[in-house]
Amino acid sequence: MSSLEIRSLYVALAATPDKPIVKGLDLTIKTGEVHAIMGPNGTGKSTLSKAIAGHPDYVITSGDVLLDGKSILEMEPDERARAGLFLAFQYPSEIPGVSIANFLRAAVQARLAEGEELDATAYYKRLYSKMDLLKIDRKFTSRSVNEGFSGGEKKRCEILQMAMLEPKFSLMDETDSGLDIDALRIVAEGVNTLKGGELGVLLITHYQRLLNYIVPDFVHVMYDGRIVKSGDKSLALELEAKGYDWVKTELAAATA
Amino acid sequence: MKPPSEILAAPDAADEAAAVENPVAGIDQAVGDFTYDVKYEFDAGSGLNESVIRYISGVKKEADWILDFRLKAYQTFLDKPMPTHWATKDLENINFDKIRYYLSQGQKPKRTWDEVPDDIKRTFERLGIPEQERKFLAGVEAQFDSEAAYSNVKDIVAKQGVIFCNSTEALREHPEIFRKWFGKVIPTGDNKFSALNSAVFSGGSFIYVPKGVKVAMPLQAYFRINAENFGQFERTLIIADEGAEVTYMEGCTAPKFSTSTLHSAVVELVALKGAKIQYITVQNWAPNVFNLVTKRAIAMEDAEVKWIDCNIGSRLTMKYPGVVLKGKRARGEVVSIALANDGQHQDTGAKMIHAADDTTSLIVSKSISVGQGRATYRGVVHIPKHLKGCKNNTECDALLINTNSRTDTYPAIVVRGDSHAVQHEASVSKVSEDMIFYMQQRGLTEAQAMSLAVNGFVNDLVRQFPMEYSVELKRLIDLEMEGSVG
Numbered sequence: 001m002s003s004l005e006i007r008s009l010y011v012a013l014a015a016t017p018d019k020p021i022v023k024g025l026d027l028t029i030k031t032g033e034v035h036a037i038m039g040p041n042g043t044g045k046s047t048l049s050k051a052i053a054g055h056p057d058y059v060i061t062s063g064d065v066l067l068d069g070k071s072i073l074e075m076e077p078d079e080r081a082r083a084g085l086f087l088a089f090q091y092p093s094e095i096p097g098v099s100i101a102n103f104l105r106a107a108v109q110a111r112l113a114e115g116e117e118l119d120a121t122a123y124y125k126r127l128y129s130k131m132d133l134l135k136i137d138r139k140f141t142s143r144s145v146n147e148g149f150s151g152g153e154k155k156r157c158e159i160l161q162m163a164m165l166e167p168k169f170s171l172m173d174e175t176d177s178g179l180d181i182d183a184l185r186i187v188a189e190g191v192n193t194l195k196g197g198e199l200g201v202l203l204i205t206h207y208q209r210l211l212n213y214i215v216p217d218f219v220h221v222m223y224d225g226r227i228v229k230s231g232d233k234s235l236a237l238e239l240e241a242k243g244y245d246w247v248k249t250e251l252a253a254a255t256a
Numbered sequence: 257m258k259p260p261s262e263i264l265a266a267p268d269a270a271d272e273a274a275a276v277e278n279p280v281a282g283i284d285q286a287v288g289d290f291t292y293d294v295k296y297e298f299d300a301g302s303g304l305n306e307s308v309i310r311y312i313s314g315v316k317k318e319a320d321w322i323l324d325f326r327l328k329a330y331q332t333f334l335d336k337p338m339p340t341h342w343a344t345k346d347l348e349n350i351n352f353d354k355i356r357y358y359l360s361q362g363q364k365p366k367r368t369w370d371e372v373p374d375d376i377k378r379t380f381e382r383l384g385i386p387e388q389e390r391k392f393l394a395g396v397e398a399q400f401d402s403e404a405a406y407s408n409v410k411d412i413v414a415k416q417g418v419i420f421c422n423s424t425e426a427l428r429e430h431p432e433i434f435r436k437w438f439g440k441v442i443p444t445g446d447n448k449f450s451a452l453n454s455a456v457f458s459g460g461s462f463i464y465v466p467k468g469v470k471v472a473m474p475l476q477a478y479f480r481i482n483a484e485n486f487g488q489f490e491r492t493l494i495i496a497d498e499g500a501e502v503t504y505m506e507g508c509t510a511p512k513f514s515t516s517t518l519h520s521a522v523v524e525l526v527a528l529k530g531a532k533i534q535y536i537t538v539q540n541w542a543p544n545v546f547n548l549v550t551k552r553a554i555a556m557e558d559a560e561v562k563w564i565d566c567n568i569g570s571r572l573t574m575k576y577p578g579v580v581l582k583g584k585r586a587r588g589e590v591v592s593i594a595l596a597n598d599g600q601h602q603d604t605g606a607k608m609i610h611a612a613d614d615t616t617s618l619i620v621s622k623s624i625s626v627g628q629g630r631a632t633y634r635g636v637v638h639i640p641k642h643l644k645g646c647k648n649n650t651e652c653d654a655l656l657i658n659t660n661s662r663t664d665t666y667p668a669i670v671v672r673g674d675s676h677a678v679q680h681e682a683s684v685s686k687v688s689e690d691m692i693f694y695m696q697q698r699g700l701t702e703a704q705a706m707s708l709a710v711n712g713f714v715n716d717l718v719r720q721f722p723m724e725y726s727v728e729l730k731r732l733i734d735l736e737m738e739g740s741v742g
Contacts, residue, residue, distance in 0.1 A: 053697055056689065077696040078705075086697075093694035097712030106708055107698040144712070161698060 002068050002084065002168045004029045004200060009063035011044070011051040017059050021047045023225030024063070029200045031168055036203040036211055038236060039222035040244045045204045046090060048222075049171040053087040054080050067168070082111055084168030088158040088175055095145040100157060101127065103145045104164050111165075130163040134190045152183030159190035169200045176210040188213030208240040221247050288509025288540055290382065291482055294375045296401075300358035302485065306330065309455055312358045316424045316458070319431070329444045329454030336448040344601060346572050350546055355487040355518055357456045358402045365397070365407035365422060372398075376405045383509065385478050392724060394473035395420045399490060400480050402458040413471055418502075419464040420475055423491045426462030433464050437495055441524035441580070442552050449574075450550040453489045453522040460490030460521065465500035465531075474503040474536075474722065479519075481510035481545070487518040494524070496531035496559075505536040505725065512542040516571060519545055525553035525561055529583065532560045538725055540732055541570035543600060549575045552607070555615075557583030564721060565592040567602050568732050576634060578607030581615035581646075588617040593714050593729070596629030596661075597736055605634035605666075606650075614645040621652045622714050625661035626736065633665045641672035652682040655713045657706065685713075707737040 011022035022044045029035050039045055051058040052065055054077035064071050072080050095103060104127065109118045131138065136156060146154050155175055162170055172191070176184055191214050195201050203214060211219070211233065219236045221229040223244070228251050229235065239247070298315050300308045309330055313323040338347050366372045369386050380386060380398050389396040395409030397420065409420040419430060426434050444454040461477045481488050496502050510517055519541065527533045533553065541547055547570040553561040563577035579588025590606035608617035623631035631654060639646045648671075654663035663684060671678050687709045695705035710733050711718075718726045 055693055076702075077693060078699050078701050081697050081699040089694065089697075093688070093691040095691060095695070095709065095712055097715035098708055103695075103698070103708070106700055106704065110699040110701070110704060165698065 002031045002200070003066075004085075004169045004202075005064075005066040005069075006048075006052070007064045007066065009048070009051070009065065010061045011047050011058055012061055014057055014059045017061055020061060021225055022051065025222075025226050027220065027227060029169060029202055031198055031200040032196055033218065034195055034201045034203065034214065034216045035218045035220065036205060036216035036236065037220050037222050037227070038205055038208070038239060041206065043222050044225045045206075045222055046173050049087055049173045049202070049204055052080075052171060053077060053085060078110070081165075081167075086162050086165060086167035086170040088155075088162060088170060088172040090174040090177055092146050092154050092158055094147045096147050098145050099142050100145050100160070101141040104141075104161060107161070107165060127164060130160060133193055134160060134163060135186070136160060150183075151178035152180070152186065155179060155183065155187045156190065159187060159194070163190070163194055167199065169202065171202045171204070173204050174206065175203065176205055176207060184210065185213060208236045211236045223247055223251060288383070289512045289542060290379075291511040292375055292379060294361065294400075294482055296359045296483075297362055298358065298360045300356065302356050303353040304330075304355070304357055304456070308357055312456060312458060315358070315360075318424070318427070322427060325439065325444075326455050326457075329451050332445045333448060333451035333455055336445070336451055338448060343574060343603060344572060346601065347546075350516070350518060354485055354515070356483065356485055357487050357489070358458060359483050359486060360401060360403040360458075361405070362403070365404035365425075367406075367408050369406060372406050376400050379480060379482065380406070380478065383478065383480070383507075388476070388724065392473060392722070393476045394471055395475045397422065397461050397477040398480070399459040399477065399488075401482055401486060401488065404459055409475070410473075413473075413475075416469045416471070417466040418469060418471060419462070421462055423457060423460045423462055423493070426493070430462075430464070433495065434462055434493055437524065437526050438493055439524075441526060441554050442522055442550050446550060449520045449548040450522050453491060453520050453550070456487070457489045457491035457522065459488075460492040460523075461494070461504070462492070463494040463502065463504065465496045465502045467497040468499040469497075470501040471503070474505050476505045476507070479506060479508040481517055481519065484513045485515055485517065487520065490521045492521065492523040493526075494533060494535070495526045496528060496533050498528045499530045500528075501532040503534040503536065503722075505538070505722070508537075508539040508541060510542045510545055513544060516544045516546055517542070519547045519549070521549045521551075523549070523551040527553060527555045527559035527561050527586075529556045530558045531556070534562045534564070535577075536564040536721065536725060538566045538568075538729060538732075539570070539573075540568050541573075543569060543571055543597070545570045547573040547575065549573075551575065551577040552580065553578065553588070554580045554582050555586035555588055557612075558585045559583060560587045560589075562589040563591070563606070565590065565604070566729055567592070567594040567604055568736060569597075570600060570602075572601045572603065574603045576605045576607050576636070578609065578636070579617065580609045580611060581617065582611050584612045585614045585616075586612060587615070590619045590621070591717055591720060592621045593717055594621075594623040594631050595710075595733065595736055596623065596625045596631040598627035598629055601630045601632070603632040603634065605632075605636075607636040608638070608648055609636070610639040610643060610646045610648070613643050615643075616647045618648070619650040619652075620717060622655070622717060623653075623663060624655045624657065624710055624713065625663050626657045628660055628662070630662040630664075632663070633667070635667045635669070637667075637669040637671070637678065639671045639673065639676050639678070643673060644675045646676045648676075648678045650680045653713070654682075654684045655710065656684065656686045657710075703738045707734045710737055
């Protein structure tokens with residue numbers, strides 16, 4: 001079993017390091033678990049996931065992120081990825097002219113030891129089996145990565161990559177944004193197929209509706225850069241019923 | 257003439273200063289970056305004058321008309337100014353007195369690799385030429401400095417009457433075929449460098465494909481510069497007779513010397529009625545080579561000429577393959593890819609001269625600028641008033657890798673008359689930080705991510721290449737991008 005520990009993490013934009021966005025966040029995720037972070041817009045949810053993945057726009061001003069007890073903060077984004085961290089992007093980039101199959105092939109190849117060549121036949125066999133598992137059409141992988149994709153296709157492409165790269169931890173940033181209800185169901189099915197066992201999931205979402213499809217083991221409420229409330233899946237329902245103002249009021253009362 | 261040992265003395269301060277002004281750091285040109293000591297039997301020394309031209313012509317035992325042609329061209333070369341007013345001042349850094357204009361071990365190319373002298377053979381073996389020949393080529397000519405060391409065409413092709421040899425041999429053995437077109441598609445005075453080539457040309461491929469013969473496999477030439485301070489001036493003339501079809505590919509490399517090297521070729525293609533010629537170049541010159549090449553084709557009625565041109569490496573490349581669409585319904589196409597890395601300037605483009613009704617031309621140009629690399633597209637499309645039904649489509653796309661990379665586009669499209677269709681599209685894109693981060697998040701290093709982005713950018717063009725060349729091009733792009741980050 002692996003663990004991802006976030007310890008007293010402070011994150012700011014690299015351009016404005018003295019203005020923290022994430023302000024002392026603590027969270028531990030183990031493989032097999034699904035954690036959901038919910039919170040109002042602008043509270044630092046996406047910043048958290050990008051900073052953990054090593055996006056150059058963000059700087060971690062204090063605290064630490066440990067993967068199986070080892071700090072990843074000195075690692076390049078690609079080293080973090082190869083160590084087992086996956087970020088499902090809210091807005092995945094387009095890569096014109098590079099097919100999904102070739103892109104994934106390069107990503108799988110990058111995980112092999114130096115001098116080791118990818119077995120192309122085995123790779124395609126595995127790719128097709130994952131596509132079958134996620135009910136994705138074979139033609140899909142000959143398209144350029146995310147180019148001209150609908151919102152739903154982009155998210156399915158992210159899920160397929162996650163399936164192929166078999167991370168230890170997946171940070172899913174607003175995976176439900178821009179999806180209609182059918183697309184949401186399809187994406188959620190994909191995550192449900194992959195979750196548990198050797199995968200830990202951190203779902204970042206603004207809305208509770210995703211959690212109707214992917215049932216979390218833990219729900220955390222993030223507000224003003226830190227986790228202010230944690231609970232089980234019932235917390236999500238409570239939030240849905242009472243709105244985020246409820247948390248704000250409660251928080252104000254506690255600190256008063 | 258001076259023996260080689262004297263000419264190989266240390267370069268003077270001016271050359272060293274020029275080299276320092278253009279630092280090219282961190283680029284892996286490893287594939288072609290090696291040189292072996294070779295004993296040259298014929299050496300015209302450094303610098304250019306009439307006696308050098310007479311020496312070259314004498315060594316080749318040329319007919320008088322060729323010597324005359326050379327001497328006249330030399331005069332034209334001297335009279336023509338450097339085209340620095342529209343191109344680049346970097347041309348002024350070419351020191352014509354330092355260049356060695358002719359170096360060879362002997363004149364007659366060998367027909368089998370076994371006969372090629374070991375010191376030359378190992379170069380081509382290291383570049384994989386004999387292996388490629390066995391696998392997929394109809395014929396190969398391998399030029400080492402001034403002359404072809406090896407030239408062979410497979411029996412099956414030779415039996416069809418295809419002639420494939422170097423310029424010296426062709427003009428001596430088959431003047432009735434080649435003299436008619438030699439210097440006609442590109443006249444000596446076309447530009448300063450076509451004049452220079454006409455004065456000192458050596459090597460290159462002369463090809464004749466008889467009426468109706470379709471050469472199934474490509475013919476290939478490989479141009480290798482081995483000596484420092486050397487100028488390579490190959491001359492190529494391909495004639496596809498009526499209804500004939502041929503694909504010709506050329507590859508080029510040179511080792512990385514501290515001083516600059518000049519490569520200045522003239523390539524003329526003649527596609528007679530209904531003929532098809534496809535000419536593919538993948539060059540990977542070392543970053544100190546001045547590559548100033550004139551390439552033009554003439555396409556008669558219903559003929560098709562397609563230039564596929566990949567420019568990687570070199571210090572300065574100036575090359576604008578053109579097609580003169582001389583016969584009705586002729587079709588011309590230029591597909592080009594240029595990659596300009598730090599300290600490099602790729603000044604490339606295409607020329608389409610419509611000279612008959614219902615002619616069609618297509619230009620697709622993609623350039624990539626890395627670091628302080630500069631890519632320039634220059635295009636000419638000319639459709640005069642008296643013609644009818646001509647079409648041109650031009651598409652130029654530029655990809656900038658870094659914020660200090662540079663790209664320029666100078667399209668000159670002159671269309672007169674009212675029955676033509678012309679379309680021009682240009683785009684500039686940048687590899688965004690987000691795109692690179694996205695790929696890194698999937699486990700690719702920054703350099704791998706860059707490579708993949710660049711390969712994606714040129715992918716639709718690369719797919720038009722023969723398999724072996726598209727693999728080679730991808731590998732070259734990977735090597736170039738490796739040195740571009742970090």
